[in-house]
Amino acid sequence: MTTILEQTGFPAHRLELEITEGYLLRRPDAAAQVLNKLRRLGICIALDDFGTGYASIGHLKQFDLDKLKLDRSFVERVADDADAAGVAHAIVALGRARNLTITTEGVEREAQVQMLRVAGCTHLQGWLYGKPMSAGDFEREYLGG
Numbered sequence: 598m599t600t601i602l603e604q605t606g607f608p609a610h611r612l613e614l615e616i617t618e619g620y621l622l623r624r625p626d627a628a629a630q631v632l633n634k635l636r637r638l639g640i641c642i643a644l645d646d647f648g649t650g651y652a653s654i655g656h657l658k659q660f661d662l663d664k665l666k667l668d669r670s671f672v673e674r675v676a677d678d679a680d681a682a683g684v685a686h687a688i689v690a691l692g693r694a695r696n697l698t699i700t701t702e703g704v705e706r707e708a709q710v711q712m713l714r715v716a717g718c719t720h721l722q723g724w725l726y727g728k729p730m731s732a733g734d735f736e737r738e739y740l741g742g
Contacts, residue, residue: 648671
């Protein structure tokens with residue numbers, strides 16, 4: 598990784614790697630060593646799809662992470678269901694207690710934005726803000742290409 602960063606001149610602090618808990622669980626000790634090396638380079642590490650599969654509060658403590666990405670499955674009903682909102686609030690509180698940036702995936706409605714902002718989410722992503730597009734479409738729409 599160091600060689601690639603040096604060859605490209607890409608600033609390490611602008612690189613964010615997303616990992617899943619499945620990766621962490623296969624070989625947790627080896628994963629922790631790799632993550633620590635990457636973070637020492639300045640690379641941001643995000644735990645993607647938190648809350649699905651093997652989600653564990655212990656992972657937030659065991660691994661040196663920068664960001665927690667709350668899975669869309671927690672967002673779908675957050676504006677309409679008190680239980681879903683409570684779970685989302687609790688997960689955000691856990692992440693914030695570990696000084697992690699929280700990104701919420703799957704935001705599609707303004708009502709979800711309101712509830713997630715109250716919960717303490719500062720980074721939201723989803724179709725409310727934009728749909729997936731090709732590089733060519735992005736260039737034409739946003740760069741005038």
